Amino acid sequence: MNTIIKKYNLLVLVIFIVVLPVLLWSRVIISHRALYKEMISIMTILAFFQLLGQFYLNRSNKLVSYHKMGRVVKFHKIIGYLFIGILIFHPFLIVMPRYLEPGMSATDAFISLITTFKTGVVLGIISWVLMILLVLISLLRNRLGMKYRTWRTVHGVLSVVFIVLATWHAINLGRHTDVFMSAFMIVVAGGGIALYLRKLIRDLKEVGGENAKWNVAAPVFGDGRSRECAVASE
Amino acid sequence: MAIDQINGCIGCGICVQACPTDVIRMDEKSGKAVIRYPEDCQICHLCRMNCPVDAITITPEKSILVIVAWG
Numbered sequence: 001m002n003t004i005i006k007k008y009n010l011l012v013l014v015i016f017i018v019v020l021p022v023l024l025w026s027r028v029i030i031s032h033r034a035l036y037k038e039m040i041s042i043m044t045i046l047a048f049f050q051l052l053g054q055f056y057l058n059r060s061n062k063l064v065s066y067h068k069m070g071r072v073v074k075f076h077k078i079i080g081y082l083f084i085g086i087l088i089f090h091p092f093l094i095v096m097p098r099y100l101e102p103g104m105s106a107t108d109a110f111i112s113l114i115t116t117f118k119t120g121v122v123l124g125i126i127s128w129v130l131m132i133l134l135v136l137i138s139l140l141r142n143r144l145g146m147k148y149r150t151w152r153t154v155h156g157v158l159s160v161v162f163i164v165l166a167t168w169h170a171i172n173l174g175r176h177t178d179v180f181m182s183a184f185m186i187v188v189a190g191g192g193i194a195l196y197l198r199k200l201i202r203d204l205k206e207v208g209g210e211n212a213k214w215n216v217a218a219p220v221f222g223d224g225r226s227r228e229c230a231v232a233s234e
Numbered sequence: 235m236a237i238d239q240i241n242g243c244i245g246c247g248i249c250v251q252a253c254p255t256d257v258i259r260m261d262e263k264s265g266k267a268v269i270r271y272p273e274d275c276q277i278c279h280l281c282r283m284n285c286p287v288d289a290i291t292i293t294p295e296k297s298i299l300v301i302v303a304w305g
Binding site: 095174 | 244248
Protein backbone atom coordinates (compact mmCIF):
# COMPACT_ATOMS: atom_id res chain seq x y z
CA MET A 1 0.00 0.00 0.00
CA ASN A 2 2.83 2.37 0.94
CA THR A 3 4.54 1.66 -2.38
CA ILE A 4 1.36 2.47 -4.28
CA ILE A 5 0.91 5.74 -2.39
CA LYS A 6 4.59 6.59 -2.88
CA LYS A 7 4.38 5.78 -6.57
CA TYR A 8 1.18 7.60 -7.40
CA ASN A 9 0.87 10.55 -4.99
CA LEU A 10 3.09 12.80 -7.10
CA LEU A 11 1.29 11.64 -10.25
CA VAL A 12 -2.03 12.72 -8.69
CA LEU A 13 -0.45 16.08 -7.81
CA VAL A 14 0.80 16.51 -11.40
CA ILE A 15 -2.72 15.75 -12.70
CA PHE A 16 -4.16 18.40 -10.39
CA ILE A 17 -1.63 21.17 -11.05
CA VAL A 18 -0.71 20.53 -14.69
CA VAL A 19 -3.13 18.29 -16.61
CA LEU A 20 -6.46 19.61 -15.31
CA PRO A 21 -5.49 23.31 -15.62
CA VAL A 22 -4.41 22.70 -19.24
CA LEU A 23 -7.71 20.94 -19.97
CA LEU A 24 -9.71 23.74 -18.37
CA TRP A 25 -7.67 26.35 -20.28
CA SER A 26 -8.33 24.52 -23.57
CA ARG A 27 -12.08 24.82 -22.91
CA VAL A 28 -11.82 28.61 -22.93
CA ILE A 29 -9.26 29.16 -25.72
CA ILE A 30 -10.29 32.51 -27.14
CA SER A 31 -11.01 32.23 -30.82
CA HIS A 32 -9.02 34.43 -33.20
CA ARG A 33 -6.41 35.20 -30.53
CA ALA A 34 -2.77 34.96 -31.60
CA LEU A 35 -0.96 31.78 -30.57
CA TYR A 36 1.81 33.61 -28.71
CA LYS A 37 -0.79 35.38 -26.56
CA GLU A 38 -2.41 32.07 -25.67
CA MET A 39 1.06 30.69 -24.86
CA ILE A 40 1.65 33.58 -22.46
CA SER A 41 -1.75 32.85 -20.89
CA ILE A 42 -1.14 29.12 -20.38
CA MET A 43 2.34 29.82 -19.02
CA THR A 44 0.88 32.19 -16.42
CA ILE A 45 -1.96 29.79 -15.54
CA LEU A 46 0.47 26.88 -15.10
CA ALA A 47 2.84 29.03 -13.02
CA PHE A 48 -0.04 29.97 -10.74
CA PHE A 49 -1.12 26.35 -10.33
CA GLN A 50 2.45 25.33 -9.49
CA LEU A 51 2.34 27.85 -6.64
CA LEU A 52 -0.99 26.37 -5.50
CA GLY A 53 0.74 22.98 -5.64
CA GLN A 54 3.41 24.25 -3.23
CA PHE A 55 0.86 23.82 -0.43
CA TYR A 56 0.90 20.09 -1.16
CA LEU A 57 4.69 19.88 -1.50
CA ASN A 58 5.64 20.40 2.12
CA ARG A 59 5.44 18.61 5.45
CA SER A 60 1.77 19.53 6.03
CA ASN A 61 0.83 16.97 3.36
CA LYS A 62 1.16 13.51 4.90
CA LEU A 63 1.24 11.86 1.48
CA VAL A 64 4.59 13.40 0.55
CA SER A 65 6.09 12.14 3.81
CA TYR A 66 6.62 8.86 1.94
CA HIS A 67 9.43 10.67 0.15
CA LYS A 68 12.58 12.05 1.74
CA MET A 69 11.70 15.48 3.15
CA GLY A 70 15.00 16.92 1.88
CA ARG A 71 14.01 15.98 -1.65
CA VAL A 72 10.50 17.40 -1.24
CA VAL A 73 11.94 20.68 0.07
CA LYS A 74 14.37 20.77 -2.86
CA PHE A 75 11.48 20.46 -5.33
CA HIS A 76 9.50 23.02 -3.30
CA LYS A 77 12.38 25.51 -3.66
CA ILE A 78 13.02 24.88 -7.37
CA ILE A 79 9.33 25.13 -8.30
CA GLY A 80 8.90 28.20 -6.10
CA TYR A 81 11.78 30.22 -7.51
CA LEU A 82 11.09 29.19 -11.12
CA PHE A 83 7.37 29.88 -11.26
CA ILE A 84 7.38 32.92 -8.99
CA GLY A 85 9.89 34.27 -11.52
CA ILE A 86 7.27 33.88 -14.26
CA LEU A 87 4.49 35.40 -12.15
CA ILE A 88 6.65 38.39 -11.20
CA PHE A 89 6.99 39.20 -14.90
CA HIS A 90 3.38 38.47 -15.89
CA PRO A 91 2.18 42.11 -15.63
CA PHE A 92 4.87 42.96 -18.20
CA LEU A 93 3.99 39.94 -20.35
CA ILE A 94 0.37 41.14 -20.49
CA VAL A 95 1.39 44.43 -22.15
CA MET A 96 3.98 42.77 -24.41
CA PRO A 97 1.58 42.48 -27.42
CA ARG A 98 1.48 46.28 -27.46
CA TYR A 99 5.08 46.22 -28.75
CA LEU A 100 4.00 44.14 -31.72
CA GLU A 101 0.66 45.70 -32.60
CA PRO A 102 -0.42 49.22 -33.54
CA GLY A 103 -2.19 51.39 -31.00
CA MET A 104 -1.35 52.23 -27.42
CA SER A 105 2.34 51.95 -26.55
CA ALA A 106 3.47 49.27 -24.09
CA THR A 107 4.60 51.88 -21.55
CA ASP A 108 1.24 53.68 -21.64
CA ALA A 109 -0.54 50.32 -21.40
CA PHE A 110 1.48 49.37 -18.33
CA ILE A 111 0.81 52.73 -16.65
CA SER A 112 -2.93 52.37 -17.41
CA LEU A 113 -2.81 48.86 -16.01
CA ILE A 114 -1.25 49.75 -12.67
CA THR A 115 -3.20 52.97 -12.19
CA THR A 116 -6.63 51.38 -12.65
CA PHE A 117 -7.66 51.05 -9.04
CA LYS A 118 -10.38 48.44 -9.46
CA THR A 119 -10.72 45.41 -7.15
CA GLY A 120 -8.94 42.92 -9.43
CA VAL A 121 -5.98 45.18 -10.16
CA VAL A 122 -5.53 46.24 -6.52
CA LEU A 123 -5.63 42.59 -5.45
CA GLY A 124 -3.04 41.83 -8.12
CA ILE A 125 -0.72 44.61 -6.95
CA ILE A 126 -0.96 43.50 -3.30
CA SER A 127 -0.34 39.86 -4.31
CA TRP A 128 2.65 40.92 -6.41
CA VAL A 129 4.19 42.76 -3.44
CA LEU A 130 3.51 39.77 -1.16
CA MET A 131 5.14 37.51 -3.75
CA ILE A 132 8.29 39.67 -3.74
CA LEU A 133 8.23 39.59 0.07
CA LEU A 134 7.97 35.77 0.01
CA VAL A 135 10.96 35.54 -2.32
CA LEU A 136 12.98 37.92 -0.14
CA ILE A 137 12.28 36.12 3.13
CA SER A 138 13.13 32.82 1.43
CA LEU A 139 16.38 34.07 -0.09
CA LEU A 140 17.46 35.94 3.04
CA ARG A 141 16.35 33.29 5.54
CA ASN A 142 19.75 32.94 7.17
CA ARG A 143 20.28 36.69 7.40
CA LEU A 144 16.94 37.39 9.09
CA GLY A 145 18.09 35.92 12.36
CA MET A 146 14.85 34.03 12.93
CA LYS A 147 14.59 30.55 14.39
CA TYR A 148 13.74 28.02 11.68
CA ARG A 149 10.29 27.31 13.11
CA THR A 150 9.44 31.01 13.37
CA TRP A 151 10.59 31.53 9.79
CA ARG A 152 8.51 28.55 8.65
CA THR A 153 5.41 29.98 10.31
CA VAL A 154 5.99 33.45 8.80
CA HIS A 155 6.57 31.89 5.36
CA GLY A 156 3.44 29.75 5.67
CA VAL A 157 1.10 32.47 6.93
CA LEU A 158 2.38 34.91 4.29
CA SER A 159 1.83 32.23 1.63
CA VAL A 160 -1.75 31.70 2.78
CA VAL A 161 -2.50 35.46 2.61
CA PHE A 162 -0.78 35.63 -0.81
CA ILE A 163 -2.66 32.68 -2.27
CA VAL A 164 -6.06 33.92 -1.06
CA LEU A 165 -5.52 37.34 -2.67
CA ALA A 166 -3.92 35.89 -5.81
CA THR A 167 -6.76 33.39 -6.34
CA TRP A 168 -9.30 36.18 -5.93
CA HIS A 169 -7.30 38.29 -8.43
CA ALA A 170 -7.13 35.39 -10.93
CA ILE A 171 -10.86 34.73 -10.65
CA ASN A 172 -11.69 38.42 -11.02
CA LEU A 173 -9.37 39.25 -13.94
CA GLY A 174 -8.27 36.01 -15.58
CA ARG A 175 -9.42 35.85 -19.17
CA HIS A 176 -9.61 32.06 -19.00
CA THR A 177 -11.32 31.79 -15.63
CA ASP A 178 -14.84 30.66 -16.34
CA VAL A 179 -17.02 28.98 -13.70
CA PHE A 180 -15.18 25.64 -13.93
CA MET A 181 -11.69 27.12 -13.74
CA SER A 182 -12.74 29.36 -10.82
CA ALA A 183 -14.27 26.42 -8.94
CA PHE A 184 -11.17 24.33 -9.57
CA MET A 185 -8.87 27.11 -8.34
CA ILE A 186 -10.96 27.50 -5.18
CA VAL A 187 -10.89 23.73 -4.53
CA VAL A 188 -7.11 23.41 -5.01
CA ALA A 189 -6.34 26.58 -3.02
CA GLY A 190 -8.87 25.71 -0.29
CA GLY A 191 -7.49 22.19 0.09
CA GLY A 192 -3.93 23.46 0.36
CA ILE A 193 -4.84 26.16 2.88
CA ALA A 194 -6.82 23.64 4.98
CA LEU A 195 -3.83 21.27 5.02
CA TYR A 196 -1.49 24.05 6.05
CA LEU A 197 -3.79 25.44 8.76
CA ARG A 198 -4.19 21.96 10.27
CA LYS A 199 -0.42 21.65 10.46
CA LEU A 200 -0.08 25.19 11.85
CA ILE A 201 -2.63 24.53 14.62
CA ARG A 202 -0.79 21.33 15.55
CA ASP A 203 2.53 23.20 15.62
CA LEU A 204 1.08 25.94 17.82
CA LYS A 205 -0.42 23.40 20.21
CA GLU A 206 2.94 21.71 20.40
CA VAL A 207 4.71 24.90 21.48
CA GLY A 208 4.95 24.82 25.26
CA GLY A 209 2.87 21.64 25.47
CA GLU A 210 4.07 18.41 26.94
CA ASN A 211 4.97 17.15 23.47
CA ALA A 212 7.25 20.11 22.76
CA LYS A 213 10.48 18.76 21.34
CA TRP A 214 12.55 21.34 23.15
CA ASN A 215 11.20 20.50 26.62
CA VAL A 216 14.30 19.50 28.56
CA ALA A 217 12.55 17.73 31.40
CA ALA A 218 10.48 14.72 30.36
CA PRO A 219 6.94 14.86 31.70
CA VAL A 220 6.46 12.81 34.85
CA PHE A 221 3.34 10.74 35.47
CA GLY A 222 1.46 10.43 38.76
CA ASP A 223 3.34 7.34 39.87
CA GLY A 224 6.68 9.07 39.44
CA ARG A 225 7.60 7.36 36.16
CA SER A 226 8.70 9.43 33.18
CA ARG A 227 6.67 9.26 29.96
CA GLU A 228 9.33 7.12 28.23
CA CYS A 229 9.35 4.62 31.13
CA ALA A 230 5.56 4.46 31.15
CA VAL A 231 5.45 3.76 27.39
CA ALA A 232 8.23 1.17 27.61
CA SER A 233 6.51 -0.78 30.42
CA GLU A 234 3.16 -0.95 28.57
CA MET B 235 -21.21 41.47 -35.55
CA ALA B 236 -17.56 42.55 -35.62
CA ILE B 237 -16.56 43.03 -32.03
CA ASP B 238 -16.53 39.51 -30.69
CA GLN B 239 -15.78 39.32 -26.99
CA ILE B 240 -14.09 41.01 -24.03
CA ASN B 241 -12.02 38.75 -21.78
CA GLY B 242 -9.79 39.85 -18.92
CA CYS B 243 -11.09 43.44 -18.74
CA ILE B 244 -9.52 45.48 -15.93
CA GLY B 245 -12.21 48.17 -16.07
CA CYS B 246 -10.02 51.14 -17.09
CA GLY B 247 -12.78 52.45 -19.42
CA ILE B 248 -10.38 53.50 -22.22
CA CYS B 249 -12.27 51.44 -24.81
CA VAL B 250 -15.55 53.15 -23.85
CA GLN B 251 -13.97 56.55 -24.52
CA ALA B 252 -12.28 55.33 -27.71
CA CYS B 253 -15.38 53.83 -29.36
CA PRO B 254 -16.91 56.41 -31.75
CA THR B 255 -20.27 54.62 -31.89
CA ASP B 256 -20.74 53.75 -28.20
CA VAL B 257 -20.76 50.01 -28.79
CA ILE B 258 -19.01 49.39 -25.48
CA ARG B 259 -20.34 50.53 -22.12
CA MET B 260 -19.19 50.04 -18.56
CA ASP B 261 -21.19 47.53 -16.58
CA GLU B 262 -22.02 49.24 -13.29
CA LYS B 263 -22.33 45.95 -11.41
CA SER B 264 -19.00 44.39 -12.39
CA GLY B 265 -17.15 47.63 -13.20
CA LYS B 266 -15.95 46.10 -16.47
CA ALA B 267 -16.55 46.91 -20.13
CA VAL B 268 -19.36 45.04 -21.90
CA ILE B 269 -20.46 44.91 -25.53
CA ARG B 270 -23.84 46.66 -25.33
CA TYR B 271 -24.65 47.53 -28.98
CA PRO B 272 -22.66 45.12 -31.21
CA GLU B 273 -24.73 45.90 -34.30
CA ASP B 274 -23.32 49.46 -34.29
CA CYS B 275 -19.68 48.34 -34.53
CA GLN B 276 -17.85 49.92 -37.46
CA ILE B 277 -14.81 47.64 -37.14
CA CYS B 278 -12.53 50.63 -36.61
CA HIS B 279 -10.34 48.66 -34.14
CA LEU B 280 -9.91 51.69 -31.88
CA CYS B 281 -11.12 49.78 -28.82
CA ARG B 282 -8.75 46.88 -29.47
CA MET B 283 -5.77 49.13 -30.22
CA ASN B 284 -6.31 51.18 -27.05
CA CYS B 285 -6.95 48.31 -24.65
CA PRO B 286 -3.91 48.07 -22.34
CA VAL B 287 -4.40 44.36 -21.64
CA ASP B 288 -5.52 43.24 -25.10
CA ALA B 289 -8.87 42.09 -23.76
CA ILE B 290 -10.94 42.81 -26.88
CA THR B 291 -11.25 40.31 -29.72
CA ILE B 292 -12.64 41.30 -33.10
CA THR B 293 -13.99 38.72 -35.53
CA PRO B 294 -11.38 38.41 -38.29
CA GLU B 295 -13.92 37.52 -40.98
CA LYS B 296 -15.35 41.01 -40.91
CA SER B 297 -12.17 42.89 -40.08
CA ILE B 298 -10.64 45.46 -42.37
CA LEU B 299 -6.88 45.87 -42.49
CA VAL B 300 -5.47 48.43 -40.13
CA ILE B 301 -3.33 50.98 -41.96
CA VAL B 302 -0.32 51.91 -39.88
CA ALA B 303 1.67 55.02 -40.71
CA TRP B 304 5.40 54.56 -41.18
CA GLY B 305 7.53 56.97 -39.18
